[in-house]
Amino acid sequence: MENFYLILLYLSIGLIFKRLSILPDNSAMVLNHFVLYISLPALILQKIPSLTFSTALLIPLLTPWLLLIAIALLVLLIGKQLAWPRQVTGALLIVLPLGNTSFLGFPIIQGFYGDVGLSYAVIYDQLGTFLGLSTYATVIAALYGSHTRTLKLSHLITRILTFPAFVSLIVALIIKDMHYPPLMRLVVDNLALTLVPVIMIAVGLNLNFRLPSELKLPFFIGLFIKLILMPVLVYMGLNAAGQDGLAVTVSVFCAAMPPMISAGALAISANLAPKLVSALVGYGLLLSLATLPSYHWLLALL
Numbered sequence: 001m002e003n004f005y006l007i008l009l010y011l012s013i014g015l016i017f018k019r020l021s022i023l024p025d026n027s028a029m030v031l032n033h034f035v036l037y038i039s040l041p042a043l044i045l046q047k048i049p050s051l052t053f054s055t056a057l058l059i060p061l062l063t064p065w066l067l068l069i070a071i072a073l074l075v076l077l078i079g080k081q082l083a084w085p086r087q088v089t090g091a092l093l094i095v096l097p098l099g100n101t102s103f104l105g106f107p108i109i110q111g112f113y114g115d116v117g118l119s120y121a122v123i124y125d126q127l128g129t130f131l132g133l134s135t136y137a138t139v140i141a142a143l144y145g146s147h148t149r150t151l152k153l154s155h156l157i158t159r160i161l162t163f164p165a166f167v168s169l170i171v172a173l174i175i176k177d178m179h180y181p182p183l184m185r186l187v188v189d190n191l192a193l194t195l196v197p198v199i200m201i202a203v204g205l206n207l208n209f210r211l212p213s214e215l216k217l218p219f220f221i222g223l224f225i226k227l228i229l230m231p232v233l234v235y236m237g238l239n240a241a242g243q244d245g246l247a248v249t250v251s252v253f254c255a256a257m258p259p260m261i262s263a264g265a266l267a268i269s270a271n272l273a274p275k276l277v278s279a280l281v282g283y284g285l286l287l288s289l290a291t292l293p294s295y296h297w298l299l300a301l302l
Helices: 002-020 027-050 058-081 086-095 105-144 153-162 164-174 182-192 195-206 213-240 246-255 261-269 274-301
Strands: none
Touching (some): 002 105, 027 261, 058 105, 086 213, 105 261, 195 274, 213 274, 261 274
8 A cells, every 4th residue: 555655645735835826837847848758758768669469368458448449439329419629528538437447456456366367457557547548548639639629630740740759659669679778778667766756746836626617527527437337337348258256356357447558648738628637636646545545455356
């Protein structure tokens, strides 16, 4: 649980700085840009070369991608029915499908399900959640980050190809089988470590206990989808497919994780409803302190 308490500590620092007006008013925006151009690309350069692509362990491999498709379609449908602003829809398309399955998920899953359970979680995260962040979320951020309703195909392609996370992904894939020089490895590792503290302080600076009225419904719908609907969908889907065992249990537990911090950083940096994203990340983390142990208990009974 140490990682969870660290997240809460960084979030609290942001809240305190906001309350005491210690930092300039644009500090959250500056921190978000630091994450977008420095921390997140470094994290991608750190993680992607270590991925091992395999046909084994298909349940934790396929589950996050099938879930991503289902939740993205659901968000588009609800957004259209409720006439949500473009930025709100884009924010939820990024934040909801991707959970905090590594920084928060790994230590909790290892504590509940041991090293075998952790191995399933690593596949779910590295070949699912994190790869989704590097590809799907980057495209959504480039598309919905535009302030115009229409975007020429050439402009969209340019936005995607020049987006820092996408550039880092391409570079990481090119050098995947190469060994970083020790100094480069040290720089990448240290810059990647800045992501969680910097973005959580930025979330604290943006976090409002009173959301604007137009954001309350997307906020509550988003929390319901992320913390309740997603794990239920995974359990029902895998159960209907006749699957059971630890791989199913861990996949359901991964789906129950609160919003991924890196996904929140990406959405905020693209100026996609920053207050809504900060609230979903912040409150999602707090509520998961109760929901995750509850799911562990329920899954043990089923």
